[in-house]
Amino acid sequence: MCAKKNSSIKQFQKLLGIKKKKKPAHKIGLPPGSLIYTGDKKQEIVTITLISYDNQSLHEEKVAFEQLEQHPMLLRNVVWVDIVGLHDVKILENVGKFFGIHKLTLEDIVSTDQRPKLEVFEDYLFATLKMIQCPSPESPIDEEQVSFILKKNILFTFQEKKGDVFQFVRERLADPKRPIRQRGADYLLYALLDAVIDNYFIVLENVGERIEDLESQAMINPGNEVLNSLYAQRREIMDLRRSIYPLREVVGSFTKYAEHQISDEVKPFIRDLYENTIQVVETMEIFRDMASGVLDLYMNIISNRMNNVMKVLTIISTIFIPLSFVAGVYGMNFDNMPELHLKYGYFYVLGGMGISVVGMLIFFRFKKWL
Amino acid sequence: MCAKKNSSIKQFQKLLGIKKKKKPAHKIGLPPGSLIYTGDKKQEIVTITLISYDNQSLHEEKVAFEQLEQHPMLLRNVVWVDIVGLHDVKILENVGKFFGIHKLTLEDIVSTDQRPKLEVFEDYLFATLKMIQCPSPESPIDEEQVSFILKKNILFTFQEKKGDVFQFVRERLADPKRPIRQRGADYLLYALLDAVIDNYFIVLENVGERIEDLESQAMINPGNEVLNSLYAQRREIMDLRRSIYPLREVVGSFTKYAEHQISDEVKPFIRDLYENTIQVVETMEIFRDMASGVLDLYMNIISNRMNNVMKVLTIISTIFIPLSFVAGVYGMNFDNMPELHLKYGYFYVLGGMGISVVGMLIFFRFKKWL
Amino acid sequence: MCAKKNSSIKQFQKLLGIKKKKKPAHKIGLPPGSLIYTGDKKQEIVTITLISYDNQSLHEEKVAFEQLEQHPMLLRNVVWVDIVGLHDVKILENVGKFFGIHKLTLEDIVSTDQRPKLEVFEDYLFATLKMIQCPSPESPIDEEQVSFILKKNILFTFQEKKGDVFQFVRERLADPKRPIRQRGADYLLYALLDAVIDNYFIVLENVGERIEDLESQAMINPGNEVLNSLYAQRREIMDLRRSIYPLREVVGSFTKYAEHQISDEVKPFIRDLYENTIQVVETMEIFRDMASGVLDLYMNIISNRMNNVMKVLTIISTIFIPLSFVAGVYGMNFDNMPELHLKYGYFYVLGGMGISVVGMLIFFRFKKWL
Amino acid sequence: MCAKKNSSIKQFQKLLGIKKKKKPAHKIGLPPGSLIYTGDKKQEIVTITLISYDNQSLHEEKVAFEQLEQHPMLLRNVVWVDIVGLHDVKILENVGKFFGIHKLTLEDIVSTDQRPKLEVFEDYLFATLKMIQCPSPESPIDEEQVSFILKKNILFTFQEKKGDVFQFVRERLADPKRPIRQRGADYLLYALLDAVIDNYFIVLENVGERIEDLESQAMINPGNEVLNSLYAQRREIMDLRRSIYPLREVVGSFTKYAEHQISDEVKPFIRDLYENTIQVVETMEIFRDMASGVLDLYMNIISNRMNNVMKVLTIISTIFIPLSFVAGVYGMNFDNMPELHLKYGYFYVLGGMGISVVGMLIFFRFKKWL
Amino acid sequence: MCAKKNSSIKQFQKLLGIKKKKKPAHKIGLPPGSLIYTGDKKQEIVTITLISYDNQSLHEEKVAFEQLEQHPMLLRNVVWVDIVGLHDVKILENVGKFFGIHKLTLEDIVSTDQRPKLEVFEDYLFATLKMIQCPSPESPIDEEQVSFILKKNILFTFQEKKGDVFQFVRERLADPKRPIRQRGADYLLYALLDAVIDNYFIVLENVGERIEDLESQAMINPGNEVLNSLYAQRREIMDLRRSIYPLREVVGSFTKYAEHQISDEVKPFIRDLYENTIQVVETMEIFRDMASGVLDLYMNIISNRMNNVMKVLTIISTIFIPLSFVAGVYGMNFDNMPELHLKYGYFYVLGGMGISVVGMLIFFRFKKWL
Ligand SMILES: [Mg+2]
Ligand SMILES: [Mg+2]
Ligand SMILES: [Mg+2]
Ligand SMILES: [Mg+2]
Ligand SMILES: [Mg+2]
Ligand SMILES: [Mg+2]
Ligand SMILES: [Mg+2]
Ligand SMILES: [Mg+2]
Ligand SMILES: [Mg+2]
Ligand SMILES: [Mg+2]
Ligand SMILES: [Mg+2]
Ligand SMILES: [Mg+2]
Numbered sequence A, B, C, D, E: 001m002c003a004k005k006n007s008s009i010k011q012f013q014k015l016l017g018i019k020k021k022k023k024p025a026h027k028i029g030l031p032p033g034s035l036i037y038t039g040d041k042k043q044e045i046v047t048i049t050l051i052s053y054d055n056q057s058l059h060e061e062k063v064a065f066e067q068l069e070q071h072p073m074l075l076r077n078v079v080w081v082d083i084v085g086l087h088d089v090k091i092l093e094n095v096g097k098f099f100g101i102h103k104l105t106l107e108d109i110v111s112t113d114q115r116p117k118l119e120v121f122e123d124y125l126f127a128t129l130k131m132i133q134c135p136s137p138e139s140p141i142d143e144e145q146v147s148f149i150l151k152k153n154i155l156f157t158f159q160e161k162k163g164d165v166f167q168f169v170r171e172r173l174a175d176p177k178r179p180i181r182q183r184g185a186d187y188l189l190y191a192l193l194d195a196v197i198d199n200y201f202i203v204l205e206n207v208g209e210r211i212e213d214l215e216s217q218a219m220i221n222p223g224n225e226v227l228n229s230l231y232a233q234r235r236e237i238m239d240l241r242r243s244i245y246p247l248r249e250v251v252g253s254f255t256k257y258a259e260h261q262i263s264d265e266v267k268p269f270i271r272d273l274y275e276n277t278i279q280v281v282e283t284m285e286i287f288r289d290m291a292s293g294v295l296d297l298y299m300n301i302i303s304n305r306m307n308n309v310m311k312v313l314t315i316i317s318t319i320f321i322p323l324s325f326v327a328g329v330y331g332m333n334f335d336n337m338p339e340l341h342l343k344y345g346y347f348y349v350l351g352g353m354g355i356s357v358v359g360m361l362i363f364f365r366f367k368k369w370l
């Protein structure tokens, strides 16, 4: 149905900065639970950071998986195991085997186009969502899948690459007087989710600023550039929607299904988180409306301008075309044209032309074209 | 993705009166319950007004927080504690400690971009919503977050700044014969909520008038000014929607969840309030439709005008371009052009031109272009 | 945000027949149950008509309120008390006191912008809705709030002004052989509601005719007049929607909640009424679609016309502008222009021009512009 | 609000083939259960056809109502009473009396604008829907209301006029080996409903073909004719929707509510019927989308054409207007114009003009206008 | 209503590659359970492939139906009977009789326009859906109906024609160490469904690429070709929707209704499948939005271009029409035109014209038209 993409289009796409999305390597025909990382390999080495703490002490170290299995901390305290890098599926398989994680869960962790979801298993809780960052209106949106497994006193986080939004949580952990040090792994999960969702607000604020800038640009200098930016913006919001929309369901399910894994003490915080999520979703919907609104505005401004251009053309034509005709008449070379020989014929004609111009201008003013 | 906002855009935004919204200082990474006021500091001093009454007497005084704690009125009668100014979080922390308010509730009170909501705790009821005022169609919409805590005989209200919509309630309180003096703090809460929602009606009526004015302006004098006003109006309605939409849920939850805090006697009034809320929401939806309708109308009028402009251009061109051609022909300098030497050649040509003009006019009339 | 409405706009609105809606006097800060009539005072005197009947006899008289209280009929038979005129709240207060009607119900009766609703109290049933009349497609829509209170054998109706849609019910009442004379006040309520809803059908049929007329006008003579009528029509439908939409809920609630007040015998009739209501709502939605459809059609016709106008302009210009250029060339006054001195130069040029015209016409026909 | 429909509009409507819809004679003020046929009288005589059968024999005869009452077949076998013609309400009243049919059911049968519905009474089942036929894409849609009453072994069908979609069912009845002869009146009801709904598929296929033809026409020859056909088509779909949409509910209710009237054996067939109904509704929605899509396409083609027309105009004007100006300059009659006396002045000018034309053409090609 | 399709339209449709859809031969009036294959006969011979396996051995052979009935494998192991070709209804009837399949199920298998569905019978499970393939963005979408019957240890698949998406499943079956060899027929059903749904992802990715190509083409070279491709694309998505939308319901019903047929072990896999289905549906909705977005973009680009074309026309006309007029004036042949005799008159006029051109250009630059 579609002709072959010729190279000029590809060049054009490069110019416009249209990056071909990575084709998610859908694992056709593979058995379920196949651990194949579908993202790009974003870093060389998988790092495992282990932070264990109680209200007395905090211990942090980078470990290899072999160390993890026999780590003395695992049985005591709260333990946060932060695994960064998902391309080495061996490590994940080992984690899965050692900690009793279902194969399908592991598959979801490495499928970077996994829809955000929460799943409650008999002895652990699994949540996966997108962590997005966009520190300023000028920076591109950086998306990364992050998954959480909460099993008793241990919380696993799985990230695609270095860098996350958890810096402030780490700082709070460092301070022994903070409530986070008094509480369990469920509260740590809440705190991390809260950090993720707080970042959605920042991203959306920056998206909002971009839309407002595009609106101003549309008013000052409407043209294909603004139009393309507007469509790019709209698609960006569509992409965001895909990450954000399921969040409502994910966070909403916590209070419903996670009876055993979340303590009563932490539940009010989850409710608060849910409210924030609702607000994120609503804000995004408003921005979607705003983006469409700016597109409409753009089209209306273009229409207005065209209208004005047409008016100018019409006024000029309507004034001068008849005058040119009159001049043409007296430029004819007939032998017998009595007016040509009148002493003031030329001036009469000029006068008549002047009067006609004035009449036209009055008419245009009356029609509100001037 | 977006180029840096250059200064000309900012200047332009200033001209258009586009105020940069305050960036809600999302408290990234902060622990939950962090009391950080996210609004502008709108007044210097926090004022606490205490009104206590029963059917016999009414007592009103401005107090400092220290006085509040030991105030003899707190245990007797109905007490309304009206706290205006939220930037001094110390005072809120003290109120929270003394009256047993959850940290997350306090956080919601100072987060001025909090979504309207109702929360029922074991021993108190918390509601927060937006109080909007717009006394006339010409005045801007003034929005302020107001929160309510109902705890037995005490009702707290938390406002961002001086000025509210409760004047008439205060007047009714002043009159010992009014039913409000016979009833409890739950009725006072109802009366204040009713005052807030009654004001939504006024705001919406004024918004409706603005839309109707814009409609008239669009018909009389369509142009970029009206267009910009229309888009500003549409965005204003979007903002209003954000405040108004959750109200339905808030007031609707009262009858469902607030069994213990609201007496049976007051419940019919809450139902009435709920109906009013529904009506507010429906009215707003109608205005949203109306605003889109005016935008459509505007575009259609522009189209109509363009059509008329084009007709004028076409008529003028169609009449004179052929005539000019004829004049051009007889203005050529060929040696041998027999017509030029006819005695009445000039008059024949003028006559032919006149006939052609009349024919054109008849044709245009037939085509309904004239 | 909006500039002051200058007087020219107001004049314009008068011309267009835009009536300022009555500002609903929202009773800000008033206690609930305040009896303030929010409509216009539409007649001088409040009339109370009492019709009492059983299958033997029928008695009708106009009474004053004082007579009503002690009227012997009230305890026997079916009694219909029809109160017309709501501005004299004294009478309503007395009715309320004597018959035990809740203050909030009385407030709803006099609030003429009350949303249609049904409320079931312990010993009475309250329903309020809009009675609309539009006897022909040319007549304006006449809307009036009508409220019903059914209390055992007594049915109250409260109307804003003289004139209603109950004439046929009165005629059926006059005939002792009709089933209505055999049945109770609940059947009377049904009969009156049925009459109200039957009138919606007539109104909608007339609205439908207006839309079809506008469609024809749009096809014959599209212009600002039709456009304005279309928008007026659309707004009229919006207003109707507001009255009609809640009806579904009102009539639907009857069978659910009015167990005690409606006898089993009458319930099938209420179900039938509900079906009619659904059909009214669906018809209205279809008309809403139709009205948008006509607006679209209008715009498409305008576009088509513009297209045709442009074609004429382009054809004329494309034929004559090049010819004029050629004539201009041979009108130049260069000393050395050999063609001018050819014996048949003029005729060669005329011939060339003729050929070019024929070529153009063939080209336009090929392009389907002719 | 609307001016009186002047006669020119009516003439126009006649030309366009806009048939005034029959005004449904809404029976204002009439008591419920009034048997007034709201359709057109489509045939003179009411015919009653009685088909009774078991797996042994089949008996068919046209009867008068009086014969029907005492017919020996009524108590044995399966009996199908097919009544065609609804204007003679006497007959219906008698049927109602003799077979114990509720007055409201009879009213629904004769109200030809009745919304499709299923009603389950204690001892009978009532269903009414629209039977539509459109044998080919060129034929108009023929709609007729058909009602069913299933009472034990008897099935009544009520049609407005001669002609139906039941021919194939009659043929199956004629063959004693067919399962339909082994089963009860409930299976007959299913078979007839299935025939009705099968015909919806044919109608929709023809509607689909019409839309595709209109699409082709819009691409070949866009103009007011296609536009009008498209709007007519859209309205036709709207009308169809009104008949089809409630079907889902009607057939869906069967399995839920008709426990007593439908045997277990027949239930799987009803489920199959329900699926077909869903598919009809979905197909209709797709055609609605397609019709809007063709309208959009039409508008876009018009826009494209206009764009091309404008390009031609602009190219011609942009090439020749400057050249004409130059010719005009050298046609001026100043005494002192040195270029005129150059030996090759004329040829220089012609050459310059040629170069400018070539330059323009290159520019237009660069701009992709050629 | 519609004129007869004349042959020019048909020719045109052929040119555009519009293939008339096969008219589903709706089996009007036929009894339910009529086995009439509604698709095209896509291959000559019906092939029956039997694959039976346990964790020890795997046996595959092509059999005739007669062999199938007495096949020793049927009672042992897991058996997959893959029947390709549906036009020979005899074979299906025999399968139905021998394995106890309901006639309505057989009818659904051969009705190739059957809506995807899942039906749970007492002793078997029936599922039917569309298997779609589109290996590259350039290839057309190939759709085929595939039905599944799961009866204890036997799984039937019914395909319309050769070729399917099950290759990888067959490969996994060939390897005795794979889990699929350890599990039952329910797991095989899951594996096949998973393969079908995995292919939807590939199809949608290719559709997405087509849309992005069309977007690029719309930006580079907007015209009727792109427009037609866009509409074809939109219709393709509509068709896909019809196949995909019901999938959600089908896969969702598995966990709810298929208690007896699906073992607990396989249920988590079905849940995973359900998630995939949701993601397919969401992706499709996004592509639908994207396709509309590209259509909008196209129209906006056209508008922009038209605007630019108009500007060029207006600039040229506005500059040269007045100048031509002036030249025309001095080309008049009046006896008394004093300027003509000025020594530098010609040069003054040329200078004045130059100044006016510069002024115009400045004006246009100020208006941002240049
Ligand atoms: Mg993309
Ligand atoms: Mg797979
Ligand atoms: Mg998965
Ligand atoms: Mg990371
Ligand atoms: Mg938060
Ligand atoms: Mg993404
Ligand atoms: Mg804003
Ligand atoms: Mg936080
Ligand atoms: Mg909060
Ligand atoms: Mg305040
Ligand atoms: Mg109120
Ligand atoms: Mg706001």
Ligand SMILES: [Mg+2]
Residues within 6 Å of the ligand: B299
């Ligand atoms: Mg538009």
Ligand SMILES: [Mg+2]
Residues within 6 Å of the ligand: C021
């Ligand atoms: Mg209004």
Ligand SMILES: [Mg+2]
Residues within 6 Å of the ligand: B194, B195, B198, C027, C028, C029, C030, C031, C032
């Ligand atoms: Mg009030």
Ligand SMILES: [Mg+2]
Residues within 6 Å of the ligand: B272, B275, C104, C107, C108
């Ligand atoms: Mg009220």
Ligand SMILES: [Mg+2]
Residues within 6 Å of the ligand: C084, C144, C159, C160, C161, C162, C163, C164
């Ligand atoms: Mg009245």
Ligand SMILES: [Mg+2]
Residues within 6 Å of the ligand: C194, C198, C273, C276
């Ligand atoms: Mg009725």
Ligand SMILES: [Mg+2]
Residues within 6 Å of the ligand: C207, C210, C233, C236, C237
């Ligand atoms: Mg109307």
Ligand SMILES: [Mg+2]
Residues within 6 Å of the ligand: C194, C195, C198, D027, D028, D029, D030, D031, D032
């Ligand atoms: Mg009636």
Ligand SMILES: [Mg+2]
Residues within 6 Å of the ligand: C272, C275, D104, D107, D108
């Ligand atoms: Mg009825």
Ligand SMILES: [Mg+2]
Residues within 6 Å of the ligand: D084, D144, D159, D160, D161, D162, D163, D164
């Ligand atoms: Mg018939």
Ligand SMILES: [Mg+2]
Residues within 6 Å of the ligand: D194, D198, D273, D276
């Ligand atoms: Mg069927």
Ligand SMILES: [Mg+2]
Residues within 6 Å of the ligand: D239
């Ligand atoms: Mg109809």
Ligand SMILES: [Mg+2]
Residues within 6 Å of the ligand: none
């Ligand atoms: Mg459009």
Ligand SMILES: [Mg+2]
Residues within 6 Å of the ligand: E021
């Ligand atoms: Mg098709």
Ligand SMILES: [Mg+2]
Residues within 6 Å of the ligand: D194, D195, D198, E027, E028, E029, E030, E031, E032
């Ligand atoms: Mg059939």
Ligand SMILES: [Mg+2]
Residues within 6 Å of the ligand: D272, D275, E104, E107, E108
């Ligand atoms: Mg079927």
